Amino acid sequence: MRRVFSGIQPSGELHLGNYLGAVRNWVDMQNEYDCFFCIVDYHAITQDYEAAKLHPRTLDMAVSLLAAGIDPERAVLFVQSHVLEHTELAWVFTTVTPIGELERMTQFKDKSRRQESVLAGLLNYPVLQAADVLLYKAQMVPVGEDQVQHIELMREIARKWNARYGEGFFPEPQPAITHARRIIGLDGQAKMSKSLDNTIGINESAESIWQHLRPAVTDPARVKKSDPGTPEKCNIYSLHQHFSPEEMIQEVAEKCRTAGWGCLDCKKVLGEKIAATFAPFRERAAELRADPETVFEILRDGADRARAVAEETMREVRERMGFMPADQYARR
Numbered sequence: 001m002r003r004v005f006s007g008i009q010p011s012g013e014l015h016l017g018n019y020l021g022a023v024r025n026w027v028d029m030q031n032e033y034d035c036f037f038c039i040v041d042y043h044a045i046t047q048d049y050e051a052a053k054l055h056p057r058t059l060d061m062a063v064s065l066l067a068a069g070i071d072p073e074r075a076v077l078f079v080q081s082h083v084l085e086h087t088e089l090a091w092v093f094t095t096v097t098p099i100g101e102l103e104r105m106t107q108f109k110d111k112s113r114r115q116e117s118v119l120a121g122l123l124n125y126p127v128l129q130a131a132d133v134l135l136y137k138a139q140m141v142p143v144g145e146d147q148v149q150h151i152e153l154m155r156e157i158a159r160k161w162n163a164r165y166g167e168g169f170f171p172e173p174q175p176a177i178t179h180a181r182r183i184i185g186l187d188g189q190a191k192m193s194k195s196l197d198n199t200i201g202i203n204e205s206a207e208s209i210w211q212h213l214r215p216a217v218t219d220p221a222r223v224k225k226s227d228p229g230t231p232e233k234c235n236i237y238s239l240h241q242h243f244s245p246e247e248m249i250q251e252v253a254e255k256c257r258t259a260g261w262g263c264l265d266c267k268k269v270l271g272e273k274i275a276a277t278f279a280p281f282r283e284r285a286a287e288l289r290a291d292p293e294t295v296f297e298i299l300r301d302g303a304d305r306a307r308a309v310a311e312e313t314m315r316e317v318r319e320r321m322g323f324m325p326a327d328q329y330a331r332r
């Protein structure tokens with residue numbers, strides 16, 4: 001079975017953007033592949049964060065992922081910092097990664113532009129990401145299209161390491177993108193993110209979903225209800241494509257072009273579809289929150305299963321790189 005690895009930062013509750021952009025895909029992949037899904041807390045500390053919130057957000061993310069359909073019987077779900085080999089391999093990889101490649105990364109350029117002093121951790125973010133995936137020798141990485149550049153760099157890191165220490169040892173992972181288009185936020189502008197408050201959480205009630213949808217930006221050319229709209233220019237229409245059945249999508253387009261429906265009518269229908277999709281998630285999340293011990297046990301078991309693979313990879317990596325074996329010469 002082909003192996004899949006993906007990661008998500010512990011930003012707390014999952015939202016519509018994460019769900020459509022990545023997690024829905026993860027849930028589908030569990031049936032076909034050997035999946036490892038990781039809550040990447042070491043990545044989260046590369047930008048300003050509140051230490052007191054890291055732990056509860058990590059737990060919330062685990063609850064959200066389980067509620068959205070990640071099944072611990074079929075996939076390994078774990079927290080990055082619980083498997084020490086991630087940071088160990090990341091260090092090794094810094095020694096085969098050209099700084100120029102890291103400085104070229106779009107995400108690094110965007111994030112560092114907003115900062116007065118740029119930290120090495122931010123620069124090395126993609127090196128840690130390469131370690132995440134390659135530690136498990138995963139071949140496929142389901143991500144949003146903004147991560148494709150990081151995966152290309154990961155392939156280069158694998159090639160460089162292999163060239164020096166063992167041809168064919170690390171596979172070159174492929175990105176797996178099904179929902180290629182970016183999920184635009186309800187502001188009609190930026191990528192959906194919790195910090196921009198332009199999204200909907202997967203555990204929100206129908207009322208709260210409506211509160212977010214009602215003011216959402218639609219086709220800017222459509223000012224009055226009687227103005228005909230252009231569905232292709234409307235973000236609500238693009239969200240319909242993710243939640244509504246084919247006939248509904250056609251009806252929505254038709255009613256928009258002919259001004260048969262106002263934008264609010266269209267949003268109402270979308271809101272119902274989103275609420276219906278998220279209702280079971282909300283229910284499962286409430287159950288899990290009432291029983292945190294079950295979640296801890298899932299994460300403990302996930303870390304054990306991940307560690308078993310990670311330890312084996314690192315043992316071989318150290319051996320190929322010529323390190324003095326700790327199990328013979330030291331107490332670990």
Ligand code: TRP
Binds near residue numbers: 006009129133
């Ligand atoms: N950088 C990814 C993101 O922001 C998160 C991530 C970290 C990741 N490690 C990973 C994704 C490994 C895929 C594989 O979405």
